[in-house]
Structure formats: structure tokens, C-alpha cells
Amino acid sequence: MDIASACLAGKKCRYDGESREDPKIKEMVERGEVKAVCPECMARLPIPRCPSEIVGGDGGDVLLGSAMVLGRDGSDRTKEFIDGARKTLAAAKKCGARRAYMKAKSPSCGCGAIYDGTFSRTLKKGDGVTSALLKKNGIDVTEV
Template sequence: MKVLVSACLAGINCRYDGKSKLNKKIKKLLEEGKAVCVCPEELGGLSTPRLPSEIKNATGEDVLDSKAKVYNKEGADVTKSFIDGAKIVLAIAKKYKIKKAILKAESAACGLGQIYDGSFSGKLREGNGVTCAYLLKNGIKVITEKDI
């Protein structure tokens, strides 16, 4: 069974700064045909490079419940792109019957357990990113690159 992985971990230059966060173990999974890579921010329609985005002092679950929003560093509301991206990622997971994901830690889309707090100061808070929260809610197990 394939595993879903954050595309930036597989070496795809899809991060806000146009770079990747290559993890050799993840790239190997992709090369061996054992992984499907996704970038929820790009799938939600955001361009690369782009301004970084963070959830404003809340969690991905709060965003999904319409209790919080995601903003880019210039204050533009990018919530819809984050929610759209999460929905497309889940559809891809279902298409491939995927039950497990390895996502990039700390991201507003992909993070698990800890995410940036919305102050764009590098400070972390408890919580999951929007896509991570959506996958968990739909029964998909999520770990991060720190767990492999």
C-alpha cells in the first residue's frame, strides 16, 4: 500500500521560497513507487514561490470548523486555498486507498502536533495544519519526517 508524502520532503521545489526540504528516505519511497506526493498549498491554487502563510493563533481543526483563518505574511486571507488543498489531498488519498501519510512538520498545511503560531516570528504552538487535521478527521494516520 502506498503512503502519502509532502512533496517538499520528496525533493519537489514547492515551498513558499521555491525550495524543497529534501528527506532522502522520503525521496527513496517515491522512487520505489511506494509513495504519492502532494503539496496541499499548490493543490489549493497557491503559486510557487509565494508568501509564507500561518494559521492565526489557532489550529487546523479550528480552520476546518470556520473558527479561524489562514493568512499570508502580508495579511491576505488564504483560508480557502488551504481548505481546497486539504480536500484535494483527501480525494487523492482515497483514489489510491492510502491509509497513512508522512507530512512536513510545523507547516500550516502539513504540520502535526506543532505548527507556527501565526506571528511569523518562528514561534510554535500546539496544533495540526489544515490538511493534517482533515486527513486525521477522515481516518488517515499521520506522522512527520521526524518520526521516520
């Protein structure tokens, strides 16, 4: 079974307490083809929560220890984001996932483009922390 960002399946787990439901992903979850996971919830971050962005690089750099995940209030969320990524990878391995459908632009789930760390809605190239870890482990990440 593959995995997908839980907010795409309709779970209200985003930082603002909302979802970003995608009908196709929701149907796949309902048919039991895909497991919905939220890395930030798995790291026990609250809903709602302060929005976070990656500063000094992308998710791959966070995993290497050369970039940080900071909340808009300046709080350091690096540890939680790495924890959520590891737990998501474990969940993906447990269900034998080959593919992950991940929510675009998120500092956890983003793939190919993420916000640039200035909280100005500006994008930069790169992956979120979870997508970077999934890719490193051979899981095909598709941006939704």
C-alpha cells in the same frame, strides 16, 4: 499506496521555492510506495508565494470555521488552504492511503506543532489544515 508532502520528496514547492528533501521519503516515492502531494500547489497557490500561518487556532479550527490562514502580507488564504486539504484527502483516498508522511510545522502539512500566527518562528500545539483533515478521515499522519 501512502502519501507524503511533495517537498519531502525533493519537489521545490515550498513558499520560498525550495524543497525539504528527506532521503527516506524520496526513496519511497521513487520505489512507487508513496505518492508525493503538495496541498498548497493543489490549491493553485504560486511558487514562490507569501508565507502563511494559522491565526486563532489550528488546522482543525480552520476546518470548523473558527480560525483563519493569513499570509504575512495580511491576505486571507483560508479558502485556498481548505481547498488544498480537500484535494489532498481526495488523492489519498484514490490511492488507498492509510498513512501520510507530512512536513513538520507547515500550516498545511504540520502535525502536532505549527507556527503560532505571529510570523516570529514561534511554535504552538496543533496540526496544519491538511493534516487535520487527513486525521479526521482516519489517515495516520506521521510528522517528518
